[in-house]
Each structure stands twice: as structure tokens, then as C-alpha cells.
Amino acid sequence: MGGAAVAVLAAAATRHNRAPLASLIYRVARGLHDASAAAAAAEEEKAGTQSRRRRRRSSSSLLLGPDFPDTWDTPPRAASRTPPPRDTGADYDCTATIIDGKSIAEDIRLHIAEEVRQMKSVVGHVPGLAVVLVGNRRDSESYVRYKTKGCEEVGIKSLLAKLPGNCTEDQVMDSVSRFNEDPSVHGILVQLPLPQHMDEERILSAISLEKDVDGFHPLNVGNLALRSRKPLFLPCAAKACIELLLQSGIEIMGKHVTVIGRSKVVGLPTSLLLQRHHATVSIIHAFTTNPEAITRESDIVISAAGVANLVRGSWLKQGAVVIDVGTNPIEDPTSDYGYRLTGDVCFEEAVKVASAITPVPGGVGPVTIAMLLSNTLDSAKRVYGLSD
8 A cells, every 4th residue: 555545534534533644544554665675675585696695776765765754643632651661771782784885886777777778779879977077176086987987887978168267157157057968968056166266056956957966956955855745866875865864774663863064965954854764853953953862862873064073972872773974085195195185084993882873984875876877877867768
């Protein structure tokens, strides 16, 4: 029974028994959903012939979460609920499982490459991704190289418009317009951040909605915020966080998740996507009072603040799951590049407290690029009438 049917039946209930009936329907639907997922997992396990299960990218409907209505169970008036005792973790001996983003991304890219080959065989075309890069920031140039390399690995055509940092806003808009009109381009992204003299919102809004593979267009973000609607594209980093949790078998529904950072690139869309998975979401930002206490109550912590080693082991509840989106350059004379990347989370401390954690590098980053390739492929499939 789908979520829409559940909502219709719940709405049809009479006023005096509406909540109990809707609650019962909700529990039945959720049970069917869980049973279906378990059966699918069992079938996949049975069919597997390789020693390591090859992961497919999750479907759009799975990434957007199950469509269950909000139905509250009202406890009897006389009933009293005693809060459970707080787990101090005194007897907890934990070494976190390392969530291998590289391996997950590699498996997803293999399936994308296969779909690209099939597309070329059927329609004679491959997906095309265009990148607009302004200026010569080292980090932006590095990110673009990774994205271009990812395109090459899966057979996606890549195009690059590189503009000087002192170019005008209209020159950037012209590049976006040319890619909008190019039928061989199915995805466009403008590498952020842009120089301060440019109106970032104006430029991002100029990208065709059908080619907004970064998922930053106001309509895509707005549709993500409205659970009754479906955005054409999910922002790649937010999508990567959910993909990592799903691929690792970590339950999201009903869990308390703290998102550290509220940027439009990661924090905001991640919090919206988590709510579509029926998580209880807390958002920590620079003005939050006592962020440690809030984070310490969380089952899952997703940090995207951009501050090296912000989250210490003392911030975490014993057994929490940690997704570290931060990629912060730290000076390191021993490195070939003179710096190394570290996350927002103090890994050496967190790994002794968490049940699972993503490393930096090798965690969220590779999966984020895989999600960009996935969005570009989906855009091309939509254009060529190959959508699932």
C-alpha cells in the first residue's frame, strides 16, 4: 500500500476514530514497506555470486524517503511515561566501523558506466556535463579536476568554461546561456564559491531547471522542502550523505539527527532530505547555544561546518553514526602539496566513541561526485525518453 493511499484512507476516517484508524493504517503500511525492503535484500543476497556485494545507486524514490503521513499516536490521559535512564556509556567499548566512501562510489560509478554504454548503444548519444569555473582558487580547480576525471571514467562528455576572476557577471551568464542552449549538454554546474562581486543567486537561477544537476535552482530546493512534491535533482552532497547511510544499512526514520552547518550547498538540503526520511532533525549553526549538548543527544551527526576538528569525541553520544562532510586544508610540510585535508570531526577521538564514521578524505567526497554523475545521467535519460 503506497503512502498516497494511506493518506486518503486516514483522511476518510470519522472525527472520533480518525487518529486510531490512521495510526493503524500507518503501522500496517510501514510494516509492508519494511517487509518489502527485507524481501528485496534477501533476494539480492541470494542472487549475489561475488565475494563483495556490488552496490547500485539508490533509486530517486528511495533517496527521497518513504511517503508516510504524519499521524500522531495519542497516549491515554492516565498513562504516565517514565523517561528511560540515560546511557552513560561506562561499559561501552567501541571502535567505529569506517564507512568506505571510495568503495561505495566505485560501485556506483561502475553501474553508471554500464548505463551510459547502454544509452550510447540505444540512442547514439552520451550524457554531457558542463562546468563553469571562475577564477583560480586551488580548491575549486581541484574539485573540477575530480569531476572531469569522474566523467571520463564513466563515459560522460565533459565541457569546461574557465573564466578569469575579474570577469564580469554577464560573461558568466553568457557561458551559462550557451550551455543551456546546447542539446548535447544535460547538466550544468557553476563551481562555487564565485568572486564576491558577483550575484551568486542570479547566476544559479539562470541555469535551466532541467539541467540543474547541482540541485541549487530555487524550484528544485523548494520542491525538496515540500514533501508532496518531487524535485528534478537532489543536491549532490546531501544526496551523498543519505546514500552513505542507506548503503551502510543505517536506519534514519525516527532517529535524532543533528546537522552542523546550514549552508545552501550542504546543511540546508541535507536537513530537508532527512525530514523526508522522517528523522527528527536539529540544526547547529554559529549562533547555537551549547551545541555540544544538542549534538551529544543525537543518533546520527552530519557535520558540514567547514571548521577543522570542530566536533570532538566529547560531543558524541556513545554509538552515534558520524558523517563528516568537511574538507578543510591544514598546512603539512610533509605533504607533496604542502597541506592535507581534514574533516570537521576530530577523527582520532570520534572513532573511539562512534559506531560508524566516514573518513576524510575517502568518505563523503567520492560519493558526492558519484551523485553528480548520477544526476547527469538521469537528466540525459529524461531527455532521451529512457527514464525508469
